[in-house]
Structure formats: structure tokens, C-alpha cells
Amino acid sequence: MKYDLIIIGAGPAGYIAAIRAGQVGLKTALIEKKNVGGMCLNWGCIPTKAIIESAKMFGKVINAAEFGIDGIDKNHLKFNWDRSKKRALKIVKKLTSGVEFLLKKNDVDIIIGEAVIHDSHSVSVDNRNIETENIIIATGSYPNEIIANVDQIQIIQLEKLFDLPELPRNIVVYGKGPVAVEMVQFLHMIEKNVSLVTPDENILPGADAYLSEYVIKMFQSLDIPVVYSETIDKCSDGLLYVGDNMLQCDKVLNCSLRNAIIPKSDADLVKDEAGFVYTDESLQTSQKGIFAIGDVNGRSYLAHVASAQGIWVVNNIKGVKSHFDIKNYPLNIYTYPEIAQIGKTEQDLIDDGVDYKLSTFPLSANGKALTEGHSDGLIRMLSDKKYGQVLGVQIIADHATDLIAEASAYMQIEGTVYDIAQTVHAHPTVSEIFMEAGFEAIDKAIHK
Numbered sequence: 193m194k195y196d197l198i199i200i201g202a203g204p205a206g207y208i209a210a211i212r213a214g215q216v217g218l219k220t221a222l223i224e225k226k227n228v229g230g231m232c233l234n235w236g237c238i239p240t241k242a243i244i245e246s247a248k249m250f251g252k253v254i255n256a257a258e259f260g261i262d263g264i265d266k267n268h269l270k271f272n273w274d275r276s277k278k279r280a281l282k283i284v285k286k287l288t289s290g291v292e293f294l295l296k297k298n299d300v301d302i303i304i305g306e307a308v309i310h311d312s313h314s315v316s317v318d319n320r321n322i323e324t325e326n327i328i329i330a331t332g333s334y335p336n337e338i339i340a341n342v343d344q345i346q347i348i349q350l351e352k353l354f355d356l357p358e359l360p361r362n363i364v365v366y367g368k369g370p371v372a373v374e375m376v377q378f379l380h381m382i383e384k385n386v387s388l389v390t391p392d393e394n395i396l397p398g399a400d401a402y403l404s405e406y407v408i409k410m411f412q413s414l415d416i417p418v419v420y421s422e423t424i425d426k427c428s429d430g431l432l433y434v435g436d437n438m439l440q441c442d443k444v445l446n447c448s449l450r451n452a453i454i455p456k457s458d459a460d461l462v463k464d465e466a467g468f469v470y471t472d473e474s475l476q477t478s479q480k481g482i483f484a485i486g487d488v489n490g491r492s493y494l495a496h497v498a499s500a501q502g503i504w505v506v507n508n509i510k511g512v513k514s515h516f517d518i519k520n521y522p523l524n525i526y527t528y529p530e531i532a533q534i535g536k537t538e539q540d541l542i543d544d545g546v547d548y549k550l551s552t553f554p555l556s557a558n559g560k561a562l563t564e565g566h567s568d569g570l571i572r573m574l575s576d577k578k579y580g581q582v583l584g585v586q587i588i589a590d591h592a593t594d595l596i597a598e599a600s601a602y603m604q605i606e607g608t609v610y611d612i613a614q615t616v617h618a619h620p621t622v623s624e625i626f627m628e629a630g631f632e633a634i635d636k637a638i639h640k
Contacts, residue, residue, distance in 0.1 A: 194323040195221045197509065198315050199330055200307045200455050203230020204237075204495040205486030206330030207291050209502030214298025216510050221324070222295060223317055225306040229288040230332055232495045235351045236371075238287060241526055242280035244374060247271070247381035248528055258565065271382040273359050281354065309457035312481035326481050326509055329461075329469060330502065333450035333487035338366055341426040348445045350375075360442035361385055364432050366424065367447030368395050369493070370525040373407055375447055377527050380414055387417040387439040389424060389432075397449070399523060400537040400586050402572065407527070452488045466490055475505050475516075497521045520603055524593040529569045532596035535584030535603055536574060547577045551609070551632035555589055557639045558628075559620040566590035573609070573629040580608035580633065589622055598626055609633035 197213050199206045202224035213220040227234045250271050256264050295302055305317040309329075315322050338347055348356070348363075350371065361384060365376045368390045379386040388411065396404045411418050417439060424444070425433040432441035452468040454461065462470040462478035468490025475483050483505050486498030497518060504516050525531040541548045555561040555569040569588035576583055585599035602612060612630030617623050628637040 195219050197326045198324040199328045201330035202228045203332045204232045205498035205502045208499040209506050210300045211298050212503045212506045214300045221301040223303045223307040239280040243276050244378050246276040247378050307455050311459050312479050329484040330486050331453040331488050333452050335446050335450050336448040348443050362440040362442045364441045365445045372447035374526050389419045391422045522596045529590050530592035532592040533586045534599050549575050549577050551629045553625050553628040560622045571625040571629045575609045575633050
């Protein structure tokens, strides 16, 4: 059987590309060796956000008295890890079943097994040869191994987190980036003794320095130890030794940055210096007709960027050409409060020599945020001084990961601070911070 397109890997890059390919009439096969939905749906984005929501609910109940609710005995409150897991995995099952339904609905053939690429037009799965016009590699990535004098039995891989019958009391998170930061705060919220060992002070790669500094200050205010080190010396007798530091430790949760998972290939796929599959501006590899999308190409580690790349490549294969700007896709961090960013950072603009203006507005002056009890945070808007075009937005707020979509819309149409200031926002809403930041960029915020 010959296909128009074979996609290897069924995570957010692969399955979205497959659905889109089916929609535009390409005869498509999707090859996956483990679980449809990939890391994101099965043990990453979705289940981890579900347990974070459980932890947030736990915190709200503990502090319910502040909202006038009596009768809750804090001494009897306990976070139930087993029920939290079951809720998360129930959501996973619903979503993965939905993805499989959509793939079948769009006539995508799902093939379970490990793919081997022979050339630009040939792939085999368990010795079954399949011909195709194009190939998309969407195999994702996996956390780096922790190189340390630590028994592997003491290391928890994030993939195995939901296999644990219970969580240990003392956990050290190793790594950096959104996942590491989210897991540290999650464990703190459910009253575990957590520490962070991170390779360097750039705790959120790709984020504005202000956001990284905010996270560090937040951890300090919560008395969460943060140790900067690329290596761990040893772990024994319930202690983790990192340089001059001794951290209480029953287990180490590995949240390292990730390496590309590259399928077996007889065709020579050129890799970049970091070991990811090299792609040109069309996301085509060194082999004509073979494309690489998502984590495996090293351009981004974000699921929504992977999905966008998948749609974009399929559209290009069908002759629908457009520009793909990775800076116009949000970076979301599901801490409490949430953190989100889109567009250029301050350092980007400084490096590019752009004459910009920074406009800020605090949530402490927003009525809706105050009523909800979530007034910690702000919006930071970077705009071009000459024309007022919005170049970047950063938000720290309870629902920052949703609010950032408004900034995405403005930037998609090259909107200006004048457009934002003139956009009427309902009152009271947290989204009014956009209007305030717009006015601040032009002259002066209304409520500042």
C-alpha cells in the first residue's frame, strides 16, 4: 500500500498533522510504537496539569476561611494522591480516546509498532514495508539522564510518576524549564518537603529574565531551597549531597531538559550541535521529502508549537504557503499564579537595537483579581516606540495561560498599543489589565 504521507510519532505534533492531512485529502498513515497522544497526553502536559489543579483546590480549601467559609478543620485535611491520579488518568483516557476517534474519522490509518526509515519514500514497521510520497518525523523528546552517583532506583522519571502508589515525603527535583518549576511548586502545595537542583540561574530558558527572577523570588518566599549545580555528588542515608549542600531526599524527580528521540533511519539525517534533527526554514530535513516537527527538531519544546508546525508542514505539502514565526507562539508555565509570555523579550529587543517602551500594570489594582483573591502578578507589555506595535507580552496572573491568547491575537494582526487601549474590556475582568497596559504605553494607565 502506498500513502501520500507517513507520520512517525503520535504526540501533539504527529496526531494533529495526521488529522489535518486527512482533512485535506492526503492518504495518511500514523505510526506510533507506544501510546497515541504521546508524552503530552499520556504523562506530560495533561495529567500533570490535572494534578496541579488538584493541588490548587487543596490550597483553596485550606484557606477557605478567608472567603467566609467556616467549619473546615485543617487538621483533618489531607491531599489524596491516589484519587488525584485517578482523576488525571480519567481525563487522559477521555482525551486519547477522542484523538483516536478523530484520526479514524479523517481516514488516518494508525499503525502500532516501531518505524524504520529506509529512504524518502520508504518506511518499514515490523518488517512490513510501506511506500509514501512524504514522511514527517514527529517522535518528540525525552528527559536527559541524571549523571550522578545516585542509584537509579532513587530516581523518578516523570513518565513513571503516575505509577507511584504514594509520593515520598522528601523529594528533590532536578532540572530547569517549565516542567521543573511546575513540579517543584506542585509538591510544595501538597505539603511535601521539596528542593530544586538546577544546572544554572537561567531557570526558564527562553523566558524573559524578569520571569525567571520572579520564580526564584517566589521559591525563596516559600522557603524552597534552590541549588545551582550541573552535577549531584551522591545520595545516601536520606540526604542528597550537591557541593557544600545537603538536601533531605528520599527520591529525585528528573525534570531535565530533553534529548531528541530520533527514529532508526538508513537515510542520513543531519543533526545539529545539540543532537536534534536539523531542519531548514520549511522544516524539511537534510533528506528531501522528509520533514521533522515538534521537539525532535529542537526549535521548541512546547506542545502547541509542535501542533502548529504539523499543520503548517501539511499545508505546505498541499501547496498552501505561509510564514511561520515561532516567536508568535506563547510560552505557558502552569505555576500558581500562572506565567505566560509571547513575542520578544526585553533582552531580544536590546540585542536587536529596537527602541522600545515597557508598560506595566499590577493585578493589585484590578478589581476582579482582588475579588478572587489572586492579586499577585502583573502584565508587562513591550512595544515599538515609533509606531506602537506590540512586540512582546508577559503576564503573571491566576489565568495567565488563557489571558495570553489576547496578546497572541493582537500580535497576529500586528496590533498596536492604540488598538489595545481602544478595545473595550468587560468590567470587572482580569483582562482589563490589557487596556490599562495599552493606556500606560500611550500616556498613563487609568487606574495607576
